[in-house]
Amino acid sequence: MRYGTVDVLNGIDLTAQRGEVIALLGPNGAGKTTTIEILEGFRLPSAGSVRVLGVEPARGDERWRAQIGVVLQSWRDHGRWRVRDLLSHLGDYYAPYATDLIQRPWPVDDLLAAVGLTAHANARVSRLSGGQRRRLDVAVGIVGRPELLFLDEPTVGLDPAARREFHELVHRLADLDQTTILLTTHDLAEAEKLADLIVILANGRIIARGSPDQLSRRLTTDAEIRWTCDGQRHVHATMDATGFLRDLLRDHGDGVQELEVRRANLEDAYLALVHEEETGIRTGWADRVWQQQEETR
Amino acid sequence: MNPKTTALRVGLRRGAIELRSTFTNGQDLWNYFFPTVVLLVAVFFMRGATVPGTDFSLGARTLPSALGMGLLFGGLLGLAQQLVVDREDGTLLRAKAIPNGMLGYLVGKLVLVSSVAMIGLVIQLTPGMLFLDGLRLGDPGAWFTLAWVVPLGLVATLPLGAMIGSLIENPRNMGLVVLPVMGLIGISGIFYPITGLPDWLQGTAQVFPLYWLGLGMRSALLPADLAAVEIGESWRHLEMVAVLGAWAVLGLVLAPVLLRRMARRESGSRVAARREQAMQRVG
Structure with a gap:
């Protein structure tokens, strides 16, 4: 991946197994977001080969899109909507993609409970606190029961209790629903706690990788x-x-x-x-x- | 269930939810009603003046013309504004991250913007009927004409709004569009007949949709003999369909291309960069 003549990503070589949690760890500007945007299909790599769920992300069709959940670093959208309305509306798009194995979308009440927003179901999105907004973002990311979930700095702005609940949710998604998760963080402790595989990025290249133990x-x-x-x-x-x-x-x-x-x-x-x-x-x-x-x- | 059909249905519901939310929002209601009040006050004071060469109320002539202008504001500026704002806050990127989300988003927006435009029409026309003489609202022919002029007007202006909205990235640049529209209002016979203007100005005005939107609304709501003071002493429905139709075709061909280009370029870092810019504007 290249901006102008500067290569910002170089030799990123990454393979994920089903149900695996991978943490991309690195300082700001290391290339974490660029990597994740390429995998989400929001950005074209200047060279190299990328396959996500067997498809080149930039050419992924709507069926491919339905199997992927995206939580970006910051969302400010849909401020006027109520939490429950938004989740139920966005979930409706996934209904045609339900399979025998995976029921889509995630029923709104269960989803609200899973992310701890039941008490705020009827609140306007713009009235949520930073941490609540972050949980909503995660809820939107998983409303379609994705097989692969991208989380870009998911715990920024969460207080310690919310952070712990979020960690439990990640474990639940990976263990019970076999969701493959790729998350970025600059918190080593978080990566250690959540990930099966930690990949450390700096200056656009992988400088170390391994399980938390190995590392x-x-x-x-x-x-x-x-x-x-x-x-x-x-x-x-x-x-x-x-x-x-x-x-x-x-x-x-x-x-x-x-x-x-x-x-x-x-x-x-x-x-x-x-x-x-x-x-x-x-x-x-x-x-x-x-x-x-x-x-x- | 076919995913595209689902997205269409979900999009319709989306439009309805957003419509409900806009009509329960104080700021939005103010934006809808304030210009209406200004317009009605202006028309009220114009009701005694007459259209040159007739004894027909100038106020009663202005109201339908202004309704035509309302279609342009609603369809073109309304949609463009929505796209620009939704791109800045990430709503569009959200739609992109969801299967068929863009389709649903667009359907919802079209429902919202055209409903707002038509509701605007009603809230301007209804009070006007109370103090203006000569509008032929009791005539079924008037409603028949409205029934094709209004949709044609929206089909001509909405794709233009989508194109403009896809091209403008910074909300500040909406001024680049509003200014020419203001100029166009001056030469399009909205507040005064343009038959007195130089030929080249009349010609320019007739290239753009605004003149024809005003003419169309006048042809629906004014008595038939008022056609005598128009260019060519006729409502010129054929020419109207031709010009508005041409704009519609142009828009419908180009808008999807530009919308796709815009959607393709959306990414999290672009939204973040725009947010950064917006913060600097505020700070």
């Missing part, structure tokens, strides 16, 4: 050990903290004071990785990650 193993790093000995401060970085400490204490015994071992958490690792990619300053992080990735293949 945290891969990204876990040197531990930093600080101590004082004979009034002098020392700092040492090592992968094998336990071994280093054993030697340290054997050699210096009681001379070692104020001992501190700190291991970078996943968040630190992620931020360092992204920083390195964006600034081009090599601190060895990315090389190590790639090296480990090769080894685990």
Whole structure:
């Protein structure tokens, strides 16, 4: 994908299995939205091959469209409509696409309950709070019971309780309804909690990918050990903290004071990785990650 | 059930829901009634003056002409405005994200805009009947003429509105359309007969739909002998059908092309970019 002569996406290679939740993780401007818009069929890639549910998105017909749910970053539409009217109206478009296996649309009352908007069913959309509006957006995204759901930064503006409810909804969609979900976020913790596969984007390319487990193993790093000995401060970085400490204490015994071992958490690792990619300053992080990735293949 | 048929039906319902919502919205009601009141006051004070060369009330001649102008405002500007606004707030993108959503959206919009235009016609005509003499509303012939002039007028103006709405991205640029329309009102014989204007101005006016919309409404609502003060001393129904029909054909051929082009280009980041612009205008 290219704007003018600048490639904004490069070598994005992504395959999703049915019922899988994939998180596209990355800082602002990493190319998350561009990627998702290409997959939604709202934007043409300048090169490369894209297949979504077996179809090139830009050529997807209405039947293809009916199998896909879209939640964009911000919607302000239909402000004058009432919540229930809007969901029931938009759901009607999906009725002809019901199959023996999938009943379409999602009955409005169940849907309202699922997203926690029952109390606001008769409210005007423009009167909803930011978090309620976001839930409505999600409700519209799933009213047609999509097989594939795109969520672009779905939890921005949600308070912690609403965020947790949303996470439960995502689990429910993926586990019970076998919905494949591709979501973008810049919150690593959220990606860890929701996704089967995390793909980290920066500068328009994939800099790391894996299950949350794999990633945290891969990204876990040197531990930093600080101590004082004979009034002098020392700092040492090592992968094998336990071994280093054993030697340290054997050699210096009681001379070692104020001992501190700190291991970078996943968040630190992620931020360092992204920083390195964006600034081009090599601190060895990315090389190590790639090296480990090769080894685990 | 065929998905297209469903979308048509859903679109009709959409139009009805939006119609109900617009007539329960204070701001919208003000926008509908305020110009009506201004028009009726103007016509009220013109009722004593006469059409040049006759003893017929100028006010009674102006009201039907203004109803024709109302069709242009409603059909062309009304639809264009709706498209521009709906594109800015993402309603169109929403329609695009839904199977056959664009079809349903468009049907709903046409229902809404043409209903508003026709309701506007009624709320302007009804009070006018009370204080204007000479409108032939009791004549079935008048209703027969209305029954084809009004739909023809809408078919000629709605596609033009759709074209303009697809071309204009920034709501601020609606002024580019409103200004020429204002100029057109001046030369199209809405508030005064144009037979006194220079020939080239009369010629220009007759290229555009507005003159013919006014003429059509006058031909429906005014007594037959008033035709004598029109160009060619006739209501010229054949020419009217030809000109309005030509605009309709032009619009119906080009509007789908432009609408499709507009829909194809819609994406989340475009809506977001427009929102950004709008915020800067406010801030």
